[in-house]
Amino acid sequence: IAGITQAPTSQILAAGRRMTLRCTQDMRHNAMYWYRQDLGLGLRLIHYSNTAGTTGKGEVPDGYSVSRANTDDFPLTLASAVPSQTSVYFCASSDEQNTEAFFGQGTRLTVV
Amino acid sequence: AQSVTQLGSHVSVSEGALVLLRCNYSSSVPPYLFWYVQYPNQGLQLLLKYTSAATLVKGINGFEAEFKKSETSFHLTKPSAHMSDAAEYFCAVSDPFSGGYNKLIFGAGTRLAVHP
Numbered sequence: 018i019a020g021i022t023q024a025p026t027s028q029i030l031a032a033g034r035r036m037t038l039r040c041t042q043d044m045r046h047n048a049m050y051w052y053r054q055d056l057g058l059g060l061r062l063i064h065y066s067n068t069a070g071t072t073g074k075g076e077v078p079d080g081y082s083v084s085r086a087n088t089d090d091f092p093l094t095l096a097s098a099v100p101s102q103t104s105v106y107f108c109a110s111s112d113e114q115n116t117e118a119f120f121g122q123g124t125r126l127t128v129v
Numbered sequence: 130a131q132s133v134t135q136l137g138s139h140v141s142v143s144e145g146a147l148v149l150l151r152c153n154y155s156s157s158v159p160p161y162l163f164w165y166v167q168y169p170n171q172g173l174q175l176l177l178k179y180t181s182a183a184t185l186v187k188g189i190n191g192f193e194a195e196f197k198k199s200e201t202s203f204h205l206t207k208p209s210a211h212m213s214d215a216a217e218y219f220c221a222v223s224d225p226f227s228g229g230y231n232k233l234i235f236g237a238g239t240r241l242a243v244h245p
Contacts, residue, residue: 060173117175123171123172
């Protein structure tokens with residue numbers, strides 16, 4: 018049972034570089050989410066998608082973009098990375114019943 | 130706007146002692162409430178959830194939580210701590226009528242340490 022797969026698991030990135038974090042789910046969930054986790058702040062929603070072809074902004078969307086070309090994939094792109102984007106990024110999905118979100122293992126990103 | 134406050138960023142208990150992790154929320158509508166656990170270098174795992182059914186919710190690993198509307202609280206408890214309970218715990222709230230599916234709002238987290 019794969020659930021949600023994120024790649025890479027960790028990355029060190031030079032400031033100013035472009036980076037795409039990958040997220041794939043095999044549960045056929047309509048909704049998907051990207052969160053960032055920072056010490057003392059919990060998890061904050063970056064972007065979400067209710068269904069393929071639609072996306073929405075979360076609490077901290079600036080500097081990030083997403084796309085949802087199909088049900089399974091929900092990549093997160095940093096167009097020009099900055100050190101404040103150093104964080105652990107979690108992808109999640111939920112079904113139409115909306116009562117549980119399933120999380121990936123996370124991507125640890127360090128921007129230097 | 131919804132928000133979640135977890136009192137105490139760090140809680141330390143002895144093995145066998147009661148675990149109490151506090152969570153208060155604010156929401157303009159009856160919310161859905163969740164507790165997630167995160168073990169080191171792992172993703173989040175659902176412990177339990179409240180979705181407007183029974184106010185006392187039982188979860189995995191012996192944890193339970195009680196929804197108290199009058200106190201806007203959803204505290205997590207376990208009668209007897211085990212060493213394996215050491216982890217970070219997150220309380221979260223969502224608005225079931227937001228139209229945005231499960232846009233969870235998380236608290237800052239509480240790190241639970243269990244010592245012999």
